[in-house]
Amino acid sequence: MDTGHVGVWHPLLNRAPAGEARAAATEIERLGYGSVWLNEAPGSKEPLANAGVLLAATTRLAVGTGIASLWARDATAMAAGAATLSDAFPGRFLLGVGVSHSTVAGRRGHDYGKPLTTMRAYLDGMDEAARDLPPAGAPRVLAALRPRMLELSRDRADGAHTYFVPPEHTAAARGILGPDRLLIPEQAVVLETDPVRAREIARAHMAYYLNLPNYTNNLRELGYTDDDLADGGSDRLADAIVAWGDAAAIAARVRAHLDAGADHVAIQPLAPGALDLTDALTQLRRLAPALGIEPAAGARQAAGAQPEVGARTVAGV
Template sequence: MSASPGLAGIAHEKARGWARRLGAVGVWTIDLDRLPVAAAREYLRALESLGFGALWIGEGLGSREAFANAGVLLAASQQLIIATGIANIWARDAIAMANGARTLVDAYPDRFLLGIGVSHAPTVKMRGRRYGRPVEHMRGYLDAMDAAPYVGPKVDAPRVLAALGPQMLRLAGERALGAHPYFVPVEHTTVARRELGEGPLLAVEQAAVLSEDPATARATARRHMKRYLDLDNYTRNLRRLGWSDADLANGGSDKLVDAIVAWGDAGAIKSRVVEHRRRGADHVCVQVLRTDLSAPPTRELEAVAKVVL
């Protein structure tokens, strides 16, 4: 059921407020999962000193638990917004999800944004669950979140949905602040904004390689893309956008690689961010890809920050 015009207006006003707080550009990373917490704290201080206002963290099999991780990161930073991109709805029931978010929002007002998603069939199967009808399942999950009992102070826990297809995008506009698309070319941003409408938040992930050598950059990009090109949700979305089976095969055609992963100098990354923004994104979270994962990409993000912030 869609919200009434009055309620929709209030939701859109909140979404606009979050767009301002997030800023035009943030950071998306799984790098912190590989670091000791002490090193992660240092990385957060570096991000804040560079001027980034938002950090998006993922949750997958083998990663840190989303709420525990977000709590550690919020405590370790001063003003940085921590957003989950995303917390898996199959990892916890709706009451736990709702109340985990309420707890962090109460502790860190205006600094925690809950992103949730339906995940992917292979991951859900590994959790011993059965994947099916993602939009319907998400709708029921949101109903249960909204009805979740909570004895703590009444707080408004903002949320966004991982959304690629038109039905999930529309649901994100109706039942959340907006959408957080991942692994998408810029043309998807046009589609997403059209489905969401003008009011909801659109926060898009953009992978990037800071290398001007095409062979090196594309090799790094393909290592990143391989896992996603094995997942139906992403390949279905790319086919919906007009990409062919040939584009999706063998790690992705050069054209697809270049569309999914921005590469080059910091100026090239900025150009991709600007294009997402031109097509309707409120916020673009940049995920820096590298071959050396022994340390976080502070140097690369410093170069990006100089041209986008």
């Protein structure tokens, strides 16, 4: 699987109408990004089914689930879904599995219990089911933030997909995972050079996550204080979680994750106000040269999309 160093994570890839999502995926592929990631949250589509839709619409783009919740399907269904997609699209599907959050599990009628114990048992079930299925071949990564889940990602999976983390977390995660496991962090970004405006956009993005203990506990372990987490997040926290500025500044943050040990960074372009896939694609076009990304030869072109003219590669990422 050759995904390069940079992919795209965006909630609307798994919420937008199928035609819009397909067009976005083909444009992302044409621009030269290596992957797209589909989350699973209230209001999203079923991510494995939608992964098939986007894989069929593209030719080389990798599609990952970031993440498929174990509360949404039993272990046999998850293993079978991964086997189906990896058989149909060899080398292009990555299965990200996670325990999600207690509020999400509760909405589905489940008792969240102990996440690590739940994940271990679920992986046992997946491995048992896989004995009767065609070989999957798809890398399996776990949503992991803190040391024990990262250790499980090392011991029972191909690596970890991290979210809402700064580069110092990536460095710590690489230390736990060791050198031969995948590490794929998400990084929120916004092309905005005004600090006040950029931090407003960052805080709007962070608001939901700062109410989830999985994320706040992880941030405390990284040295962020209750003051950092209060009132929508301090400037220090906003700057750590969301990379903002010009394209060079955002490329520098991606490089920081790669230098810290990431194999691939999934950037999430933020927009002022509501989620906006059109704005995200505009930012991705502007960012590609600074990220060292060139248009992919032979990729399908989304209807109405125009190739960038005079795009250049900037060394460093």
